[in-house]
Amino acid sequence: MDERHVLHFTFGPVQGFVAQARRVRDFWAGSYLLAYLSGLAMHAVEEGGGEIRFPAVRQDELMQRIRGQVPSPAGRAQIGSLPNRFSATVSDLTAGQRAADALYAGWRRIAGAVWQMLRLDDAVRDRWDRQIESAWEISWVISTDGRAVDRRKNMRVHLLPDEPGEKCTLCGQRQELSGLGLGSPESRRAMREWWAGVRRSLGEQSHNLGPRDRLCAICLVKRFFPLVAREAIGWAVQTNVPSTPYLAAADWLETLLRVDPAAAAGLYRVAREAGVPLTEASSRLPGLAEAAEAVDPALRNACRGLVSLDGKAFFVECIREQDEDLGLPLSGPQRDRLEAALRKAEERVGQAASPYYALLLLDGDNMGRLLGSDPREAQEDISLALGRFSGAVSQTVREHNGFLIYAGGDDVAALLPLSQAIPCARALRARYREAFAPLVPRVLPPHEGTASAAITFAHMKAPLTAVIRETHQLLDGVAKDMAGRDAIACRVRTRSGPAVTWWSPWEALPEESWTLLTAPSSEGGARGAAAYSNSFIYKLRSLLEVLPQGGPEADPFPEETLAILVAEYLADRGQVWPQGMSLGERREAARRRILPLLNLCRVRQRLGTGEIVAKGFSANGALLVRFLTQKGV
Incomplete structure (x- = not known):
């Protein structure tokens, strides 16, 4: 009988490779390529008689x-x-x-297919090969200690080649492929002309290379992989994914279809007459497709068309924009007619579409330690639990009108409309806990088998690379470190940078506080977040700055603080009370409305023991509620 050994295998870079993305399709393609190459490595092990212990891949469709x-x-x-x-x-x-x-053979095959499609000249072949061959750092060990591969990774032997000249406009690390940009005006002019030639040679696919794109070989492979997938890997992959403007407009579009389908159909007709392309026809979000099907049959085709339009058509700033990347290719009169039609639709909805969408990341807590220190039986149980969770992710994201980028093991990345991000994060966390519940306490102690999430509410014109990078930092540095794991962290990211950051352990909030985040415009007894005016939020922020910053979690909010806030709330002329309601009843109602908001403003941290302690107060919870209510900052 052959002696059996344990192989631990890993490769990267991961976050850098995935985060270097200007477009959503870059983001998706980078994640898919990583998963596919990992699958090739696993398959080579299986063909050699090995058995994959982690992750559970028997039923994985990509592996199949x-x-x-x-x-x-x-x-x-x-x-x-x-x-x-x-x-x-x-x-x-x-x-x-x-x-x-096997991993590198697959990578070279994909790169070769992209090279053939681009029809690049041999003058750049050496530069192409240099970058392609240095793309991956691979580490593997034979050991019963699962942490040995991490120690092996720390023994750096992967030396990156020198990258002179102008850098890739996407990753900013490697030399752009032409090699002509050397800093002088003449060399930069020659570089731009070279890239213009590449763009012209692409014909109908020229839109995949922007006028300011000057990419390295690796970023070119990510950009064009979806177009050569059938030749490179044996099957076609999705080439159309939702854009960030489309994701940002999703909530508004769904509301328009519900409140006035005729206005929705009219907007579609004007947009098509103006020449707006149907760029989202193959990437429609599930909720929008369903909303379009629910309208009167006489309007259905037009409403289907509406939710297939380029997402930029739903924002006046994009209609007026002349930039080739940010605007629509319309003439002046076309812009005027489309803007007028959009303004009418905004009146029907009661507001303009928010320019914000959400990036959600979720990650299992302490997974490396769990897999590295437990016996084989426990590792198999954990692997199966992760398989159960991963199998539920796609449907959960779909139910929240989102687009799933990646779902492997304990990691999830998804893009969602503004209103659905926090509900989706809570649902995914519930699925994760359900998957691991059978392992507690038989395999795992009570405080294990948890997951943390990070959500960035990003402006649609914020650089996607920065949004992805900052959301990873939010997950690791805030949800896991500052909040203490088994927590959620949210951030509002404007075009210029981060604006509001908030976090909390999952179970620290009562349901009334979650309602302010998951249904901010709902009515009900407290009229949702609409119960809080801007002036009241700013009064709250000023007051929280002078409160004692500490104290046990069980401590109630100081009564004098509540009394001041109740008085401020009652003095707000924007509040409308039922006729005949007494002052005492208004005070009690105001108190009930304020307490859920104050709960969001209490800063909490989970200790290593699992205990949650209060660390003071911050107005960021209230500012996040205001953002979600107004759908902007």
């Missing part, structure tokens, strides 16, 4: 496609569902090298 078991791509085969690390039992001590060779 790689094995050739699925005749046509379906469901999650279109989603990056495999993490960049795995462990396996093997009898061959060279299994790790075979896995690395």
Whole structure:
């Protein structure tokens, strides 16, 4: 009988490779490529007689496609569902090298297909090969200690080649491919002309290379991989994904379809007459597709068309924009007619579309430690729990009208409309806890099997690369470190940078406080967040600055603080009370409305013991409620 060993395999960079994305499709493609290459490495181990221990891949649809078991791509085969690390039992001590060779062979095949599509000249071949061959740092060990591969990663032997000249406008790290940009005006002119030639050679696909794009080989592969997938990996992948303006407009569009389908149909007709393209026809969000189907049959085709329009058509600032990347290709009269039609639709909804969308990241807590220190039986239980969770992610995101970027192991990345991000995060956390519940306390102690989430509410024109990078920092530095894990952190990111940051352990908030975040415009007894005017929010912020910053979590809010806030609330002329309501009844109603908001303003942290302690007060919770209510800052 062959002696069995444990292989631990990982490769990267991960966050850098994925975050270097100007467009949503770059973001999706980077995540998918990582998952696909990891699957190739796993498959090489399986073909050599090895058995994958982590993650659970038997039913994974992407893995089935790689094995050739699925005749046509379906469901999650279109989603990056495999993490960049795995462990396996093997009898061959060279299994790790075979896995690395398979990964790089697949990468070269994809890069070769992109090279052929772009029809680049041989003068840049050496630069292309240099960058392609240095793309990945691969680490693997044979050890029973799951943490050994992390120690191996710390032994840096992957030296990046020198990258002279002008840098890639997407990643900012590697040299742009032409090699002509050397700092002088003449060289920069030659560089721009070279890239203009590449763009012209793409013909109908020229829109995939922006007028200011000067990319390195690796960023070019990410950008054009979806277009060559059938040749490169054996099946087609999605080439149309929702844009950030489309995601930002989703809530507004859904409301318009509900309150006035005729106005929605009219806006579509004007937009098409103006020449707005149907760029979202293949990437419509599920909630919008359903809303379009629910209208009167006579209006249905027009409403289907509306939710297929380029997302920029729903923002006056984009209609007026002359920039090739940010505006629509319309003439002056076309812009005027479309703007007028949009203004009428905004009147029907009662407001303009918010320019903000949400990026959600969710990650299991302490997963590396759990997988690295537990016996094999526990690792298998954890792997199966992660498989159960991962299998539920796609449907959960779909139910919240989102677009799933990645769902592998304990990691999730998704883009969502503003109103659905926090509800989706709570639902995903619930699915995660359900998946791990059978393991507590048989395999895991009570405070394990948890997940943290980070949400950035980003302006649609904020650089996507920065949004992705900052959301990862929000997850690791705030939700996990400052809040103490098993927590959520949210941030508002304007075009110029972060504006509001808020966090809380999941179970620290009562449901009334969650309602302010998940249904901010609902009515009910407290009239939702609409009960708080801007002046009251600013009064609250001033008052919180002078409150004692500390005290046990169980301490009630100081009565004198509540009394002052109740008085300020009652003095707000914007508040409308039922006729005949006594002053005492108004005071009590004001108190009930204020307490959920104050709960959001209490800063809390989870200690290593699992205990949650109060760390003072911050108005950021109230400012986040105001943002979600007004759908902007």
